[in-house]
Amino acid sequence: xxxxxxxxxxxxxxxxxxxxxxxxxxxxxxxxxxxxxxxxxxxxxxxxxxxxxxxxxxxxxxxxxxxxxxxxxxxxxxxxxxxxxxxxxxxxxxxxxxxxxxxxxxxxxxx
Amino acid sequence: xxxxxxxxxxxxxxxxxxxxxxxxxxxxxxxxxxxxxxxxxxxxxxxxxxxxxxxxxxxxxxxxxxxxxxxxxxxxxxxxxxxxxxxxxxxxxxxxxxxxxxxxxxxxxxx
Numbered sequence: 001x002x003x004x005x006x007x008x009x010x011x012x013x014x015x016x017x018x019x020x021x022x023x024x025x026x027x028x029x030x031x032x033x034x035x036x037x038x039x040x041x042x043x044x045x046x047x048x049x050x051x052x053x054x055x056x057x058x059x060x061x062x063x064x065x066x067x068x069x070x071x072x073x074x075x076x077x078x079x080x081x082x083x084x085x086x087x088x089x090x091x092x093x094x095x096x097x098x099x100x101x102x103x104x105x106x107x108x109x110x111x
Numbered sequence: 112x113x114x115x116x117x118x119x120x121x122x123x124x125x126x127x128x129x130x131x132x133x134x135x136x137x138x139x140x141x142x143x144x145x146x147x148x149x150x151x152x153x154x155x156x157x158x159x160x161x162x163x164x165x166x167x168x169x170x171x172x173x174x175x176x177x178x179x180x181x182x183x184x185x186x187x188x189x190x191x192x193x194x195x196x197x198x199x200x201x202x203x204x205x206x207x208x209x210x211x212x213x214x215x216x217x218x219x220x221x222x
């Protein structure tokens with residue numbers, strides 16, 4: 001079983017809609033959680049991190065964490081075509097600042 | 112320029128040759144990482160370093176060697192390249208637990 005699981009997609013949403021991206025992880029001791037965006041042919045870029053249960057908002061992005069359910073999600077409000085990318089969930093599973101990444105969910109925002 | 116720089120951007124090498132991928136960061140971040148990214152596997156950790164002269168294996172270290180004599184540099188060497196090492200390689204750095212900043216990547220092809 002992979003330590004960090006994501007649905008590979010593609011997830012298609014119309015422009016202006018809310019995109020919901022989900023991630024589950026297996027290590028109950030994980031303390032920090034990250035979302036990265038990766039455009040095709042580019043390197044991943046950090047968009048959100050969350051440490052505590054609940055919601056964390058930054059502009060159009062909201063990260064949600066539920067440690068009891070071992071679940072982290074990313075909501076993108078008012079989705080734009082420029083949001084079309086692969087979104088990677090990453091979890092600090094082993095300490096030492098090492099991140100384990102999911103395989104990513106491809107998001108397509110359609111006009 | 113400030114940031115994290117990888118070189119070369121593209122490399123083609125022959126099976127059995129030694130090749131070194133370079134990574135340089137200007138922030139004096141303590142942590143540096145090497146990941147490879149392959150379709151179906153996502154990002155997998157090869158090696159990481161918590162400080163100069165401190166390195167440790169990640170998930171897929173076989174066939175790779177690293178060194179870190181200076182905080183800012185973290186080269187990755189493939190001692191005898193194999194076709195299975197054809198991949199996109201990303202270097203990243205971080206300080207504490209605030210997420211990584213990735214370099215632009217090196218696309219390596221072993222023929």
